[in-house]
Amino acid sequence: MGSIEQTPVVSDISLPAHIPESNQTPSSAPTNKLFSLGGRTIAITGGGRGLGITLASAVLEAGGHAACIDILPEPSATEWAALQKLAKSSKLSISYHKCDITSEEDISKCLDEIAEAGTAANAPLTGTIACAGIQQKVPAVEYPIDGFRRIMDVNVTGTFLTIKHTARIFIKEGTKGSVVMIASMSGQVANRGLTCSAYNTSKAAVQQMCRSVAQEWGQYGIRVNTLSPGYIRTAMTDELLTAEPEVEKTWMAGALLGRLGAPEDFKAPAVFLLADGSSFMTGADLRVDGGHCASA
Numbered sequence: 001m002g003s004i005e006q007t008p009v010v011s012d013i014s015l016p017a018h019i020p021e022s023n024q025t026p027s028s029a030p031t032n033k034l035f036s037l038g039g040r041t042i043a044i045t046g047g048g049r050g051l052g053i054t055l056a057s058a059v060l061e062a063g064g065h066a067a068c069i070d071i072l073p074e075p076s077a078t079e080w081a082a083l084q085k086l087a088k089s090s091k092l093s094i095s096y097h098k099c100d101i102t103s104e105e106d107i108s109k110c111l112d113e114i115a116e117a118g119t120a121a122n123a124p125l126t127g128t129i130a131c132a133g134i135q136q137k138v139p140a141v142e143y144p145i146d147g148f149r150r151i152m153d154v155n156v157t158g159t160f161l162t163i164k165h166t167a168r169i170f171i172k173e174g175t176k177g178s179v180v181m182i183a184s185m186s187g188q189v190a191n192r193g194l195t196c197s198a199y200n201t202s203k204a205a206v207q208q209m210c211r212s213v214a215q216e217w218g219q220y221g222i223r224v225n226t227l228s229p230g231y232i233r234t235a236m237t238d239e240l241l242t243a244e245p246e247v248e249k250t251w252m253a254g255a256l257l258g259r260l261g262a263p264e265d266f267k268a269p270a271v272f273l274l275a276d277g278s279s280f281m282t283g284a285d286l287r288v289d290g291g292h293c294a295s296a
């Protein structure tokens, strides 16, 4: 390892003077409660469409309040109308916040507002799903530097800023919260036929970011895990499959269950990682890929 640069820590969070040996206790709650998000608020970046908006519905269905954050001016109309209906019938809240996760000022302010509203509604912020991400398919030898940097900025730096400010809120409030980052199986394997070097690199970085911050934040009872999907049909992949329909054949060749994923396949895994059922799990990756990585 080379020389380590040390920046003096400027922090307005008062850290506990004594770090308890263990501040997480095993839950004695019945199993159905281990999957409940009742009385909690969960923030979801990328919650304007695709996987993120589906995970917001999972949060509501598990009894939690959902706060969606996205760069889009408005969330997808049909899904949002369904979410509002679900929230109303369950007496839960759903909110939408336009925010670019690559701006530290904006994401920090946005998460603070969500946390304040949660506390006021007696449903504190206890979890964040960092789901916002972008994809680009360009051969590595032709990759324009701006494109490569943009992928890193959103998928790595934006994800880091999201979880950094979530953790600051948790530490300040003494919340033993859960952070879930949406990585990808592409953080572990290079997808055959896809020229996505920047994206794959960014998702491997998210998986290592998870382990790095998990070892820093476990002392506060904060858990951090990644959820790594295989191929899912969303706006992100539809664009690619419309342009290059033959790619679907390559993807299906590795689909052990004979189908690609749907956003709904990730509802239960995400709720599990947010809720108390996973209280002994941190620094881990939960790969949900229809078996794709199990065979060559």
Ligand SMILES: NC(=O)c1ccc[n+]([C@@H]2O[C@H](COP(=O)([O-])OP(=O)(O)OC[C@H]3O[C@@H](n4cnc5c(N)ncnc54)[C@H](O)[C@@H]3O)[C@@H](O)[C@H]2O)c1
Pocket (backbone or CB within 6 Å): 045, 046, 047, 048, 049, 050, 051, 052, 069, 070, 071, 072, 099, 100, 101, 102, 131, 132, 133, 134, 135, 154, 158, 182, 183, 184, 185, 228, 229, 230, 231, 232, 233, 234, 235, 236, 237
């Ligand atoms: N679709 C797949 O096959 C697949 C597979 C593995 C992992 N993933 C991951 O799942 C996540 C969701 O992907 P998706 O398929 O739903 O794609 P999507 O493009 O439908 O959704 C991504 C969302 O992130 C938002 N976003 C992008 N940049 C942002 C920024 N700077 N600030 C705030 N929001 C921003 C977009 O507006 C969009 O709503 C991504 O992290 C993606 O890498 C997707």
